[in-house]
Amino acid sequence: MKGKQWVLVKHFEGEPKDEDLELQEFDLPDELNEGEVLLEGLYWTVDPYMRPYSKRYTPPLTMFGEQLAKVIKTRNGEYPLGTIVLSMSGWRSHFISNGNDLKPISFDLGSTPLSYCLGTLGMPGATAYFGLMSLLEPKKGDKLILNGAAGAVGSVVGQLAKIHGCEVIAFVGDDSKLDWCKNELGFDHVFNYKKVDFSEVIQKVAPDGCELFFDNVGGNWYHTIINKHLKKYGKATICGSIENYNDKEVKLYPNTNYSILSKELRIQGIIVHTFAKDWPKAFTEMNQYIQEGKLKVKETTYEGFENMRSAFYGLFKGENTGKAIVKA
Template sequence: MVKARKYVVKNYFKGVPKREDFEIVEYDLPPLKDGEILIKTEWISVDPYQRAYNKLSKIPYDQFGLQVGVVKESRNPKFPVGTKVVSHKGWCDYTIAKDGVQASPLDHLYILPDFKGLSPSLAVGALGLIGLTAYAGFLEICKPKAGETVVVTGAAGAVGSLVGQIAKIKGCKVIGFAGSDDKVEWLEKELGFDKALNYKTVDVAKALKEAAPKGVDCYFDNVGGEISSIIINQMNKFGRVSVCGSISSYNEEGSMPKATILQPAIISQNLMIQGFLVSEWRDLMPKVVPELVDWIKSGQLKAAEHVTEGFDNIFNAFVGMLAGENKGKAVVKV
């Protein structure tokens, strides 16, 4: 009998999630049935969508999320003991999974691909759905051309930092917005952004006009809010906007924050604005992951990670990520 621990969400979040909104529950896992495997978790992902989807879930619920683990016991010949696997089983130290059984579009069990020696943790980051979000969300929607100007908000985060680098690989001029001077320096000096701006200290409209005097062609939106309205109102004819998230509003209570209307710019500039869910592009994973691996191995793409250690520290990693403490992907080593 294996004793397992998991985080259970007890409350709907009000503002920033609080420790008392969670309970760590210890329980006995049942014996395996045919087709099932026992997974010992090694890496756990903390992500903005876990905050956004709280209100859409029926409480109490087990905190969902991506994880990487190793098979410790198996009654499925496709997953022998010792196999590294990726799943959406969430914040737990052991779990039972069965191939082909999905509780949600993200609940997909698969064997860790060949990362050519790169860390397995990247399966919940740059070489997993986060990488697919950046790659497909940017390239499939924005369809950038070399020489175009690309703006990324949340540029120092898990997705934004990858989008900016992919845009550089494709020959674009890249401008990123982040929330601290330290992140601005990191984006420019480490990741090669042409310009990075601290949205908390600059006049966004003026600074963007100076950084992109000829206007913006592509905008990858991670944050929403007034900053997005400002950027969209400086876009060129036939500009493309990929809407990935709205983290600026995730901790807001009550009515949604107001922002400058977009319709005049959308109409006059013939803008294309499209939202997406990464699950729509899961079939692209076999094509995308090897390309991302090659970019990382060649040094063209830096897959930055902000690592927290310890199962008991998952909550701290989660709220730290929501507060923007991470540069790159926030992960927890269990």
């Protein structure tokens, strides 16, 4: 039997290109050793972090990342046939495990679709939950500036902020995303940042400034919002900087630090895994919101493992609304 894997054959430089990632076959043994299981991927996630993290490794390497997989052969009593697990086994169609690196789903999913465990009820949802609830501590009436608002993290941040009584000023990169955020998710002010000057429109809807900022994009957003739009004692979660992931050189903006100190802002980065022990609690709460219709979920699904590369590249072109997922 053969499996398939996506191999990073050379480092990305600038925008990811087709020749950087290659689909290769590999052999799977006919027999398993005692304690082993053979898994088949059902869903894979593609996430923006994969672009900057790839620099930590030396190619060639199988692309890393999480998947939802099913046990299709087993010699391990803990993992009977058909068991579904989460695994950081990378961009592989099949893999063999001794069970140590497999994670069962840690909360009661109920009737919620399984693939949500890679999105709203997975790493991106946890990022939204802890980046908002633990770092920004939203209060009723707070004004929240949110970019990347129709993405896997942003769409959850905005909805949780609404549940907690915030006024959400949201930015997305196309009009269908704008429509979804405004009319289905109920964000208060939504703009297509490609059609407006984001600073001008924030000034218009929040002339006295905003209490909170959840930054998924970085670059000019980070500097402009800290310098011009956060109020004294404002708080920002620095979640991502997708605007800069494909940059070839590092850029510096000297005034930002002065604004942080003079306005005594609380700016905090987040690495979602710091909160890992509390993820199941957050997922249980958010699954309850999903069941009650208070938290809406959208996925952009790419059919077929062969489309992993296109799905990944799509993140940098704004192709996905909600979570980008690849389905076997």
